[in-house]
Amino acid sequence: MVCKNCGSPVYEGDRFCSKCGTRVTEDKETKAETLETEPMAPKTSEPVSEPEAAEQKPEKAEASEPEAAEQKPEKAEVWEPEAAEQKPEKSEASEPEAAEQKPEKAEVSEPEAAEQKPEKAEAWEPEAAEQKPEKAEALKPETPGSASANVKRGLEIPLCIPEEEPSKAPRLFAKLLGHRDNASKPGKPVKWVSKAILAIFVVAVAVLAANGAKLANSYHRNFSTPEEYYRWVERKTIRKSAGILAEHYENRLLEYLHRYDSHTSSEFRLELGDAGRAMMERAGMEPWFWESALTWDSTCKDSVLQNFLELEMGGQKLLTLDAIIDIRDEAVYLSFPGLTKTYLAVDTGERRFVEGFESVFGMEPAEYIGTLELLEAFYNQCPDKKQVEALANRYLELLLNNIDDVRIRTGKTVRVGSVAQTCTTLEIYLDKNDIQDILSEFLGELQEDPEIEDLLIQLYNMADELGLDLGSYRDADKFYEAFQDRIEVFLDDMDYYITYHNELDMTVYVDDKGQIIGRSLEFPNSWEEVSISYMHPRRGSRFGYRGSITADGVEWSLSGSGKYSWNKIDGSFTTKYDGSGIIDIEVQDFNTKSLKEGYLNGSFTVSASSDLIRSVDLEFIRSYLSDTKLVFDISTKKSSQKCSIELIEGKESWGTLTFSAKSGAGKKISVPSTKKAIFVDNSQALEDWWNTLEWDGLIKKMDKAGAPSEALDAVEQLKEMDMDEIMEELEELMSFFVI
Secondary structure, eight states: OOTTTTTOOOOOTTTTTTTTTOOOOOOOOHHHHHHHHHHHOOOOOOOHHHHHHHOOOOOOOOOOOOOHHHTTTTOOOOOOHHHHSSGGGGOOOHHHHHHHGGGGGOOOGGGGGGGSSSOOOOOTTTTTHHHHHGGGOOOOOOOOOOHHHHHTOOOOOOOOOOOOOOHHHHHHHHHHHOOOOTTSOOOOOOHHHHHHHHHHHHHHHHHHHHOOOOOHHHHHHHOOOOOOOHHHHHHHHHHHHHHHHHHHHHIIHHHHGGGGGGEEEEEEEEEEEEHHHHHHTTOOOOOOOOEEEEEEEEEETTTTTEEOOOOOOOTTTEEEEEEEETTTEEEEEEEOTTTTSEEEEETTTTTHHHHHHHHHHHHHHHHHHHHHHHHHHHHSSSOOHHHHHHHHHHHHHTTTOOOOEEEEEEEEEEETTTTTEEEEEEEEEOHHHHHHHHHHHHHHHHOHHHHHHHHHHHHHHHHHHOOEEEEEESSHHHHHHHHHHHHHHHHHHHHHHHOOGGGGEEEEEEEESEEEEEEEETTSSSSSSOEEEEEEEEEEEEEEEEEEETTTEEEEEEEEEEEEOOOOOOOOEEEETEEEEEEEEEEEEEHHHHHHHHOOOOEEEEEHHHHHHHHHOOHHHHHHHEEEEEEEEEESSSSSEEEEEEEETTTTEEEEEEEEEEEEEEOOOOOOOOGGGGEEHHHHHHHHHHOOOOOOHHHHHHHTTTTOHHHHHHHHHTTOHHHHHHHHHHHHHHHHHTT
8 A cells, every 4th residue: 555645655554654644545445344354453643743633634622543443343434534524613522422422521631541441431433423413512622731732733642452451442442532331231221310209209299198187287276376276177177068068959959859850760679588487477377478569660741740550479460550640631540551451531620639639749730730840940940069069168157257265275085985086175155145246247148148149039030930929029129128128137136036045165176187076065054955066086997986965964875986998987886865775786888978978878787785675674575685686788879779678586587678769850651542541420431441450360460479368359359349439449549649
């Protein structure tokens, strides 16, 4: 090989011409082939003159040593200075990759620094600089003695590599350029630091969430006046009470109003156990109705009522009754679907029917229609649950504003049975004047509340549209003014309604989270000396409860303890009268969350208490009471209810009575056509309908169900009844089933 500048011979491995100093260059293909076939041993570079170095690399910050990279030729590539010259203003060192990773450590002034930890160096890869040149930093000015300054002066930086460890040369060279040893650690870097920080943050949030209520309670208790602390505690209870009130309002009151368009299907079922059958046999009775059911289906829609009744015994559906009242068209239809397909129809305009209807419903048919229309109007105009909750919360909080005499005591203990809890007590005394002030503010707000005014005006307009009797009120404004006047009269006569007999002593028990766990109310100057109290301490999942009402020195109480688990209670309770136990109650899966919504769910086992059993003189009664218990299994929700009651003596069951019901919107009622009905206007028409009844089918079903002979004889007598007796029986049936 010869120098392209002066023609002098150049030996293999020389980087510069020994005569003129021109840099030795080769074709890319030739260089790659040479690296693959004949890897070069590392050797020190020849000195370079300053003008030539500046011409070749005008903007580079450091000299490069490709000999180190040549020890692993399978990974090395030819360094192309043209790539570095494309953006000289962004280059900081001879290796842009080093500037990208750690630009502040990219410069090396002495080669000895690279020899300190040669085992962590990496091979030099110039492609990394070509892929992301935009991340290189601007060229920093060289300081005297730096590597880049030495290169510009034509100085050579020797690279010292121990000969006994030639395989570490690429890594040493990479270390010199500031590379990390990622090749020796394959895979993603471990992010244990970020995970540890996240774990600490989660734990801190959990600790704050668990103790936030305690911290808030401690702050309000220690940095507020007793009156302010009491209001803070009571407001939390009021918000919960307002929510419960709104739930009951929606699930109870609104559902009752909606009965103008409703459907209910219910069933009473009796199943006798072994003990019940044995008792009936000992009494000389045939237990043929050991399994019987009475199904009731009631529908109201568009001023039409329908009641469907079915009797089942011994697995046989014996008798079915269908009664339809079309109030608008003034007609009643009665049929026994199992005996006949023809309806008996009666005109409701007749005086006898009107009187019978009034005796059942308390009003005439026309008035009943008006009542249904009024219910519908009320339902459509009633405020929604959120509005009721907001009103209840606002007006209940008004009761707290005039309480300005509160005594606070800490370190008290509430104990029920084996469950005790330390708490803070707040003692409040309200005399006649305090109660009058509270009522005055409450009624004054009610008197001037624009939201209440809107509700009353809507009520008046609705009643006016329905044509109801509104007395002497000419318009809605007069109606609202009368409401305000009544409040004013009460406020003027406050001394008459609130006297010294209405004083109140109240103690509130508060736990370390600011929750009320007990309350006692005493009326010291009342005529009957009434007091009401409840205590509900908790310790972990364990709880105790005691509630009592005392009047004239006689106390009724309910007390016991149990365990909480996911909004459900298991426990044992006893009701007492004047200190003596009456009944014991075992509770399982009692759902406290559904109770707040107005639904009762759980299992309750009721038995006579030991005090009651000991008070009985007769031995056989004591034995019966000690072995007998009632088990109530109750499941209720918005659209369905179920309650089963089982009587158990020892290990034997007397029987189970089950009530179940489903409710929903009303279903369309099909009023019978004139072809399927016989209108009764004389005795002959009634007799014609009576003759359509097929009694033989009923007798066969009763006999198959095991009915006694007395029941079969009664049906035979029914077939032979005359018209007067039939009319009396039908009137009684209609008055019962049209409810």
